Every structure is written in C-alpha cells, then in structure tokens.
Amino acid sequence: MVAVPALVTKTVDRLSAEFDKLSTTQKYAIGVAGGVASLYVVGSLLFKSSDKSKPSTFELTGGSIEAAKVKAEFDAYSESYGKNAGDGIIDRTKTVHLVDVFYSLVTDIYEWGWGQSFHFSPRLPNKDLRASEAAHEARVAALLRLRPGMKALDCGCGVGGPMRTVASVSGAHVTGITINQYQVDRAKYHNLKQGVAPLTDVVRGDFLNMPFKDCTFDGAYAIEATCHAPKLEGVYGEIFRVLKPGCYFVSYEWVSTCKYDPTNPEHVRIIDEINFGNGLPEMRSWKEAENAGKNVGFDLIMSMDLATASVVSGPWYERLRMGKYTHAINHSIVSAVDAIGMAPKGLKEVHHMLVEVAKSLIKGGEVGVFTPMHLLLFRKPETAQ
Ligand SMILES: C=C(CC[C@@H](C)[C@H]1CC[C@H]2C3=CC[C@H]4[C@H](C)[C@@H](O)CC[C@]4(C)[C@H]3CC[C@]12C)C(C)C
Ligand SMILES: C[S@@+](CC[C@H](N)C(=O)[O-])C[C@H]1O[C@@H](n2cnc3c(N)ncnc32)[C@H](O)[C@@H]1O
Numbered sequence: 001m002v003a004v005p006a007l008v009t010k011t012v013d014r015l016s017a018e019f020d021k022l023s024t025t026q027k028y029a030i031g032v033a034g035g036v037a038s039l040y041v042v043g044s045l046l047f048k049s050s051d052k053s054k055p056s057t058f059e060l061t062g063g064s065i066e067a068a069k070v071k072a073e074f075d076a077y078s079e080s081y082g083k084n085a086g087d088g089i090i091d092r093t094k095t096v097h098l099v100d101v102f103y104s105l106v107t108d109i110y111e112w113g114w115g116q117s118f119h120f121s122p123r124l125p126n127k128d129l130r131a132s133e134a135a136h137e138a139r140v141a142a143l144l145r146l147r148p149g150m151k152a153l154d155c156g157c158g159v160g161g162p163m164r165t166v167a168s169v170s171g172a173h174v175t176g177i178t179i180n181q182y183q184v185d186r187a188k189y190h191n192l193k194q195g196v197a198p199l200t201d202v203v204r205g206d207f208l209n210m211p212f213k214d215c216t217f218d219g220a221y222a223i224e225a226t227c228h229a230p231k232l233e234g235v236y237g238e239i240f241r242v243l244k245p246g247c248y249f250v251s252y253e254w255v256s257t258c259k260y261d262p263t264n265p266e267h268v269r270i271i272d273e274i275n276f277g278n279g280l281p282e283m284r285s286w287k288e289a290e291n292a293g294k295n296v297g298f299d300l301i302m303s304m305d306l307a308t309a310s311v312v313s314g315p316w317y318e319r320l321r322m323g324k325y326t327h328a329i330n331h332s333i334v335s336a337v338d339a340i341g342m343a344p345k346g347l348k349e350v351h352h353m354l355v356e357v358a359k360s361l362i363k364g365g366e367v368g369v370f371t372p373m374h375l376l377l378f379r380k381p382e383t384a385q
Helices: 006-021 024-046 067-079 092-113 129-143 161-170 181-193 232-242 265-278 286-295 318-322 324-339 347-367
Strands: 151-155 173-178 200-204 217-223 243-256 299-305 370-379
Touching: 067 092, 067 347, 092 181, 092 324, 092 347, 129 161, 129 217, 129 243, 151 161, 151 232, 161 173, 161 181, 161 200, 161 217, 173 181, 181 200, 217 232, 232 243, 232 286, 243 286, 265 347, 265 370, 286 299, 286 370, 318 324, 318 347, 324 347, 347 370
Parallel strands: 151 173, 151 217, 173 200, 217 243
Antiparallel strands: 243 370, 299 370
C-alpha cells in the first residue's frame, strides 16, 4: 500500500466537502470543464505533432536558456527594472543581454499563441489577421523598392515571419539579424520548411555592432525591434553604415505619441508596464525617433503613425482585446502544465507577465499614448560614404 500524506487526505476531504455544497448545475459545469481540460491534455500528449511549425503546450521551452535556469533568469530580468514608474532598465549597459534573455523566455510562447510574425498590424477591412499581417510586411518591400538581385537587411528579425514575406513578394535576398540564438535556429527552420531558404540568411549578432561591411545592403528595415536599443542613434548609425548610399531604411517604431503627457501618472504607468513586459530599456517619443535618424545622417522621407493613418482600418490592439479570454485560458493551461512538472519552472511567471502586458498594450492603444507602428522612412544621401 502507498502511504498517502495526511496533508493530501485533509485537502481532498475539504475539497469534497466544498464540492458537496455546490448546486447540481455548478457540479455539472465543473464536470464538463474538467472533462474538456483532461481531453485537451490527453489529446495533446497522444497527438503531439511532428510538425514543429509551432511548439505544442508541452514543448514550451526557455529558448536558449536551459530549463533549470529559467526561473532565475526571469527573476534577474524582473529585478533589472527600477522600482519607480519611468525608470525602465536601471543599468542600460546590460540591455542587450537582458533582451537576449527576454527573447529566450518569450519566443516559444509568442509562436504558440501569436504566430511567426512578432509584431502588430492594422486590421484591414474584409481581410483576416494573416492577410492584414502580410500586407503590413509587404508595405516594407514596396517602400524599399526591393527587386530581385537586391540585398536587404532585416534588423531584429525574430523567427523570420516578415523576412519570408519580404523576400517572397520582392524576390530580393534578405539577411536577418537577431541577438537571440534560439530565434536564429527557429527562423532557419521555418525558412527551409517554407521554401524561402534560397532567398534568406539569418545571423546571430548585435544590431549595435553588426558583422557586415560598410555599404553592403540595397535596403534595410526594422519591424518593432529598434525599440530594444539602449540608444536609437546606436542602431540607426549601424544601419546607416551598412546601407549603400542612396538606399532606404524603413522602421515601424514603438514610440509614445503626441498624446503622451509625462506629468499624467496614468500615462507614465502604462508606458512603464509596456517597457517591463516587452524588454524595452525606455520608451522614446516619435519626435526623438525622427531626430535620431537625422542625427546619424539620414534624410527623413516619411513619418506617420500607421495606427491612425487610415480611418477604415481597425485598431492594432483589437487582436489583443479579442484574445483576452484566450489569454486567461492559456494561463490556466500553462499553470496546469507547470503543476505537473512538464514546463520549465518560471515559465508560468513569464506567461503571467505577458497576460499583464497585453492589458497595458490595449490601454496604451485605447488612450492613444502609445503606438507600435510609427512609420519612419529614411534615405542615406547619395553623397554619403
Ligand atoms: C514587438 C514586440 C512584441 C509584440 C507582440 C508580438 C507581443 C506583445 C505582447 C505579446 C503577447 C501578449 C499576451 C500573450 C498571451 C498571454 C499568451 O497566452 C499567448 C501569446 C500572447 C498573445 C503574446 C504574443 C506576442 C505579443 C502580442 C516587443 C517585444 C517589442
Ligand atoms: C519584437 S521582435 C520583432 C521581430 C521581427 N521584426 C518580427 O516582426 O517578427 C524584436 C526583435 O529584435 C531583436 N533584437 C533586439 N535587440 C537586438 C540587438 N541588440 N541586436 C540584434 N537583434 C536585437 C530581437 O532579438 C527580436 O528578434
């Protein structure tokens, strides 16, 4: 006989007593919910797909961080943010390392619950999420005037969703750079599987110090990525260096809008929460982003917030708002997988951070103080070296 600890028997007794007090409908509802959850768990275990196009619930990892260290790395990440609203990352020299850690922690969860493109998009009328996403990415190829035979740079490429669209629609070759090795592996896997490998390459590196020669690329873009740089001039300056003269750089920037009031505590709180839940050192204003490009030598060609540019497209944060209940269900699933010891310890806390940041992003969008898609189109002058 197996000895059952007294604490367990006591807890079971108390739960049964509580269960007895419920009405028949409540008991029935709990039974159905339990059944669905068990079916989900058993189904996922039995029918674990060999298709690795997205991790299953039981395959969520800490990216490049070994499972035993996930909790400690997440705690260190959390502690790197200041206690006062507006502080951001206290020691900015640690930003690049912390961003690398951040992406190890979230990449599987992003792919699992969002997809292969780690960005937002305006929702186009009569187009589904994927079509709206692809249109947002294809706009980049058009703005850069990419053609077959050209070489483009994807600065902060994630697992390569945008890269695959840009290369496919333009016929140009795209090299992606990301600070996170796990993302390099995922991006290469998807590129190969989707037949885009011949037009793509992915390297691990720091976009503040890129392993490319001066004047290498015919175009460069960054989709919701340069917001991670400790200083925008640092990354913009590197992009300027590796671009050929006369070529374009387009960025979808995460910035505060002209509605942001630094003396309004609610605005400050929203931005602070967005910084923490997304691995940002601080939030820049759209004007600071424009100036950063000009400061490194670019000509500014176009500057507009795509969140408000078209009156017929739906808000970028609608997808998050619609997913509110799914996020809660996802949290129960991650917690259950954690409870049975099938997820790295700490991943539940990472997921909780994402549930919370989804709320702050929605708030930032609704109040209008934040946009993840301020379009900046720059050109390196013909005369520049
Ligand atoms: C550009 C960046 C990332 C932008 C977005 C791709 C991500 C921002 C917030 C993320 C998410 C929030 C809630 C998660 C949910 C709780 C989980 O169950 C499934 C994944 C989420 C939907 C997740 C997906 C990606 C985001 C929308 C930043 C980092 C600069
Ligand atoms: C939100 S993701 C966007 C990814 C991709 N652009 C997309 O839209 O799917 C931000 C990306 O920036 C990269 N990044 C952040 N800081 C970086 C750095 N210092 N050097 C290189 N890549 C960096 C991250 O690794 C990640 O791939």
